[in-house]
Amino acid sequence: MTETHEIVVEKVKESKIGNIDFDNLTFGKTFTDHMLECTWRNGNWENPVIKPYGPIMMEPSAKVFHYGQAIFEGMKAFRDEDDNVFLFRPEDNWKRFNESAKRLAMPEVPEEIFMYGLKKLVDLDREWVRYGDGLSLYLRPFMIASENGVAAAPSTEYKFMVVMSPAFAYYRGDVRVIIASQFSRAADGGIGYAKAAGNYAASFYPNNLALEEGYQQIIWTDAASHEYLEEAGTMNIFVRIGDKLLTAPNNDRILNGVTRRSVIQLAQDKGIEVEVRKISVAEVKEAAESGELKEIFGTGTAAVIVPIKGFKHEEYTHELPVLNDSYASDIKESIKDIHYNRVEDKHGWRVKV
Amino acid sequence: MTETHEIVVEKVKESKIGNIDFDNLTFGKTFTDHMLECTWRNGNWENPVIKPYGPIMMEPSAKVFHYGQAIFEGMKAFRDEDDNVFLFRPEDNWKRFNESAKRLAMPEVPEEIFMYGLKKLVDLDREWVRYGDGLSLYLRPFMIASENGVAAAPSTEYKFMVVMSPAFAYYRGDVRVIIASQFSRAADGGIGYAKAAGNYAASFYPNNLALEEGYQQIIWTDAASHEYLEEAGTMNIFVRIGDKLLTAPNNDRILNGVTRRSVIQLAQDKGIEVEVRKISVAEVKEAAESGELKEIFGTGTAAVIVPIKGFKHEEYTHELPVLNDSYASDIKESIKDIHYNRVEDKHGWRVKV
Ligand SMILES: Cc1ncc(COP(=O)(O)O)c(C=O)c1O
Ligand SMILES: Cc1ncc(COP(=O)(O)O)c(C=O)c1O
Numbered sequence: 001m002t003e004t005h006e007i008v009v010e011k012v013k014e015s016k017i018g019n020i021d022f023d024n025l026t027f028g029k030t031f032t033d034h035m036l037e038c039t040w041r042n043g044n045w046e047n048p049v050i051k052p053y054g055p056i057m058m059e060p061s062a063k064v065f066h067y068g069q070a071i072f073e074g075m076k077a078f079r080d081e082d083d084n085v086f087l088f089r090p091e092d093n094w095k096r097f098n099e100s101a102k103r104l105a106m107p108e109v110p111e112e113i114f115m116y117g118l119k120k121l122v123d124l125d126r127e128w129v130r131y132g133d134g135l136s137l138y139l140r141p142f143m144i145a146s147e148n149g150v151a152a153a154p155s156t157e158y159k160f161m162v163v164m165s166p167a168f169a170y171y172r173g174d175v176r177v178i179i180a181s182q183f184s185r186a187a188d189g190g191i192g193y194a195k196a197a198g199n200y201a202a203s204f205y206p207n208n209l210a211l212e213e214g215y216q217q218i219i220w221t222d223a224a225s226h227e228y229l230e231e232a233g234t235m236n237i238f239v240r241i242g243d244k245l246l247t248a249p250n251n252d253r254i255l256n257g258v259t260r261r262s263v264i265q266l267a268q269d270k271g272i273e274v275e276v277r278k279i280s281v282a283e284v285k286e287a288a289e290s291g292e293l294k295e296i297f298g299t300g301t302a303a304v305i306v307p308i309k310g311f312k313h314e315e316y317t318h319e320l321p322v323l324n325d326s327y328a329s330d331i332k333e334s335i336k337d338i339h340y341n342r343v344e345d346k347h348g349w350r351v352k353v
Numbered sequence: 354m355t356e357t358h359e360i361v362v363e364k365v366k367e368s369k370i371g372n373i374d375f376d377n378l379t380f381g382k383t384f385t386d387h388m389l390e391c392t393w394r395n396g397n398w399e400n401p402v403i404k405p406y407g408p409i410m411m412e413p414s415a416k417v418f419h420y421g422q423a424i425f426e427g428m429k430a431f432r433d434e435d436d437n438v439f440l441f442r443p444e445d446n447w448k449r450f451n452e453s454a455k456r457l458a459m460p461e462v463p464e465e466i467f468m469y470g471l472k473k474l475v476d477l478d479r480e481w482v483r484y485g486d487g488l489s490l491y492l493r494p495f496m497i498a499s500e501n502g503v504a505a506a507p508s509t510e511y512k513f514m515v516v517m518s519p520a521f522a523y524y525r526g527d528v529r530v531i532i533a534s535q536f537s538r539a540a541d542g543g544i545g546y547a548k549a550a551g552n553y554a555a556s557f558y559p560n561n562l563a564l565e566e567g568y569q570q571i572i573w574t575d576a577a578s579h580e581y582l583e584e585a586g587t588m589n590i591f592v593r594i595g596d597k598l599l600t601a602p603n604n605d606r607i608l609n610g611v612t613r614r615s616v617i618q619l620a621q622d623k624g625i626e627v628e629v630r631k632i633s634v635a636e637v638k639e640a641a642e643s644g645e646l647k648e649i650f651g652t653g654t655a656a657v658i659v660p661i662k663g664f665k666h667e668e669y670t671h672e673l674p675v676l677n678d679s680y681a682s683d684i685k686e687s688i689k690d691i692h693y694n695r696v697e698d699k700h701g702w703r704v705k706v
Contacts, residue, residue, distance in 0.1 A: 028414070028503035035413060057408040060388060060516050061381070065497050068421040068550030069557065105557035140503050144418050145554075150381035150493050150518060152587050154557045163413050165503060180542070187540030187576035189533070191555045197421030198551015201498075202544045204422065204458035204507045223540035224577040234505050 007036075007113075007120055010051040017127055020166070027302070028138065028165050032125040036117045036162040039146070040107050045160070048113055050121055053163060059148040063155040069145035070197035071100040074234075074301045075258075076167070077122050077137040077353065079129045080341035085122060085353040087139075088339055090115060092258045097141060100194035105154040106143055113160065114141065121162055122353045133336070134169020138302070167302075175298075175306055177232065178215045179281055179313040180206070184223035185230070185253070192230075192253035203233050215312060217298070221281060222253065229279045235298030235306060236260035240327055241287045242294070245274045259299040259335070265347060266334045272327060281313055288318040296320060297328040305332040360389075360473055363404040370480055373519070380655070381491065381518050385478040389470045389515040392499070393460050398513070401466055403474055406516060412501040416508040422498035423550035424453040427587075427654045428611075429489040429520070430475050430706065432482045433694035438475060438706040440492075441692055443468060445611045450494060453547035458507040459496055466513065467494065474515055475706045486689070487522020491655070520655075528651075528659055530585065531568045532634055532666040533559070537576035538583070538606070545583075545606035556586050568665060570651070574634060575606065582632045588651030588659060589613035593680055594640045595647070598627045612652040612688075618700060619687045625680060634666055641671040649673060650681040658685040 012033045020030060031053045038048035064070050073093045078086050094115055098108040118139065122129070129137040141162045145155030183206035185199065186192025192199060203218065210218050219237055220230040230248055231237055236257040239246045245267050250256045267274050287293035296308040307328045310319040337343040338350065365386045373383060384406045391401035417423050426446040432438050447468055451461040471492065475482070482490040494515045498508030536559035538552065539545020545552060556571070563571050572590055573583040583601055584590050589610040592599045598620050603609045620627050640646035649661040660681045663672040690696040694703065 026502075026504075029501070031414060053413070055410040055412050058411055059408050060406070060495075060514050061384060061493075061518075064418060064550075065423055066425050066493070066495060066550055067553035067557075068423060069554040070418055070421060072419050103558050104554050105561055138503075140414075140419070142413075142419060148382070149379075150491075150516070151379075152553050154561065161413050163503075165414075182542055184540045184542035187537045187543065189535055189537035189576060189579075190540065196551065196554065197417075197419055198549065198554055200420035200505050201422040201457050201549065201551055204420075205456050208458055208507065223542060226542075 007048045007050055007117055009120070009124065010049065011124070012052045015127070022130055022166065022168070025166055025168055027167055030165055032128040032137070032164045032166070034121060034124055035164070036121050038113055038117070038160045040158040040160065041156070045110065045113055048117055050117070050124060058146065061148045061150050063145035063147050063149065066150055067145065067152060068196070068198040069104055069106060069155055070142065071097065071104055071106065071195055072140060072142035072197065073097045073195060075139045076301055077129050077139060078339040079131040079135070081131065083131070084341060085126050085129050086339070086341060086350040087118070087122070087353060089258050089262070089349045090118065090351050092261070093141070096195065096256065100196055101143065103191055103194040104196055106145070106158055109143065109160050118162060119353050121164065125164060126353065128164065128166050130166065136167050136339070138165045138167040140164065173216070174309045175216045176214070176310040176312070177217045177219050177308055178210045178213065179219045179229065179311055180221045181226050181314050183218070185220040187223045188252050190252060193250070193255060195255060207233060219311070227280050227282070229281065229284065230254050232298045234302060235300035238263065238297050238299065239279055239284060239293070240295040242292050243273065245272055245327060246279050247274070247276055248279055249276050257299060259301055259304060262335060262349065263299050263305070263331055266331050267327065270330070285313065285316060285318070294321065294323060295326060295328055304335055360401045360403055360470055362473070362477065363402065364477070365405045368480070375483060375519065378519055378521055380520055383518055385481040385490070385517045385519070387474060387477055388517070389474050391466055391470070391513045393511040393513065394509070398463065398466055401470055403470070403477060411499065414501045414503050416498035416500050416502065419503055420498065420505060421551040422457055422459060422508055423495065424450065424457055424459065424548055425493060425495035425550065426450045426548060428492045429654055430482050430492060431489050431692040432484040434484065436484070437694060438479050438482050439692070439694060439703040440471070440475070440706060442611050442615070442702045443471065443704055445614070446494070449548065449609065453549055454496065456544055456547040457549055459498070459511055462496065462513050471515055472706050474517065478517060479706065481517065481519050483519065489520050489692070491518045491520040493517065526569070527662045528569045529567070529663040529665070530570045530572050530661050531563045531566065532572045532582065532664055533574045534579050534667050536571070538573040540576045541605050543605060546603070546608060548608060560586060566665070572664070580633055580635070582634065582637065583607050585651045587655060588653035591616065591650050591652065592632055592637060592646070593648035595645050596626065598625055598680060599632050600627070600629055601632055602629050610652060612654055612657060615688060615702065616652050616658070616684055619684050620680065623683070638666065638669060638671070647674065647676060648679060648681055657688055
């Protein structure tokens, strides 16, 4: 922590935590007492400050409103039985944040602001990290272009902020997916691998059409041929054929998920064979027909692992079997054991706050 | 205009126009006295208001900051010798705005708010529309997702706003372009045809790399093969081979430009043969070699028509000739004659304010 990056802390007069009904939270709607804010201008990050969560003033000409120069991360803090608080692989999020920044022509955020700031903020609001299965504090670091002016060029000023929202394990209901054959999420040479704001807005309309048909999510396919599975809206995708677990390789178009990486590692720890390779829609349908298709599941920070109950591709539909020996359930329990400090942290993924 | 959409006007106490140095404007940096704001919630557009230009309060969790649900339009108002003020084909912008809205899962803005609001706003700030060759008032209607909450789903609340900035004909310097062979802007099934904020942020990094090589813009090619020309950052592209003018057809990936449409019409009025069809990079290079490649130019509201001086594609570079009978100059003059009411408006493009 250099002198210039010393973080000023302005505390709330009174915490609002007493007013929060932790048993009735809507995901991402309730925020903790404090937030972090830091401004980049003239080539420097200036005045990082932790202050009461509240509105910010923006000119209507701020570039983020017009040109979508905005990136974010999603990560979680967990509390264990002994009231220790941990982050899960936060370095991975910091690195990915800066990869996103680079692709969006935004300045990188130094580790001392991102990581030290995050820890200080979580520490200050640690009462908001509740103990209990599935409970966590969702952390949302993000960066927006704050220069005023509607010329279509990168901003000369940015705000880096972190806001935090208590989250619980909610039952999503059954998740069925449409495998995309018309719409696409990202192209080679594009920004699909970045956690860029614009990628998400692009998926809302196709996702609404899927919802109208009774499907909750879309599994995107490659834009050029629509023949290979990529990822879902906010999850990477795994397919179990026989006893083998398959997931698509990282490329320009796919977000390199932290949960995905953790699932690959834990599966391998359990002796499950994992193949990271292109998965064609055709082979998934064939495996569905032959009975070899056992599971499809999504992985991501928000819901950890989400089993897919069924899928549709063009006119073809298929329901997945219900298994006793589900990889999804087994691996999910193992990740949660690490989150809540119930097992040894063999891979060094927990970071204590 | 229905009762509910009656636009309330709150005027500034004192105009700031006296402090503006109209001879030294930076594009998109100075805004007029007033702006329009209207909120969509519970399925309705509520309380359109024209009020002093100034900052807005947003929660840091507003969806526009996280998921890039934001669209815009760019259009201009012109003043003629007799102090009449005109918009240029504003209906086209309104229709395109709503096409963008649909693709981004945002509500459409009714004509009475968009068009009547725009005219009322321009009328109120009509002193800001200066008379003179190349002078205009740039209008920026835009819509942003204003619901608070970081769940990745379409917003339930939106703000539609219009801000306006006086603009002048600035000399851009020479424009040379790189024809993209690696990066891409949009994919089939994506949002390239929408004026969506996220499309622009995606182009900044590749454009910075081009600038470092001494090229001011990129001409995008199709993401799947990089073999066909699409459009530039904020301009559609025309290529003149021999006496024929070529431009790429509209599709999922290209913005359907109002200037492009006007240029096609005016060229045809002049008896120039226009072919709207795929243009391969290979044929452009061949025509460059044979001497048949006469002009390349970009078309867009901001700069109207921008001649391209040279291009690079992979290792190949080429300088365009300087012509006496340039289509670009000729057609640009014809459009400006219509803008400034110097000729009859044969196609009904001017709309008086
Ligand atoms: C597009 C997309 N894919 C995959 C993921 C999963 O990534 P992670 O496991 O790092 O949360 C996310 C983020 O949650 C995402 O936004
Ligand atoms: C990507 C893109 N292409 C082309 C254009 C040209 O469109 P128009 O002539 O309607 O301004 C624009 C907007 O200016 C644009 O943003």
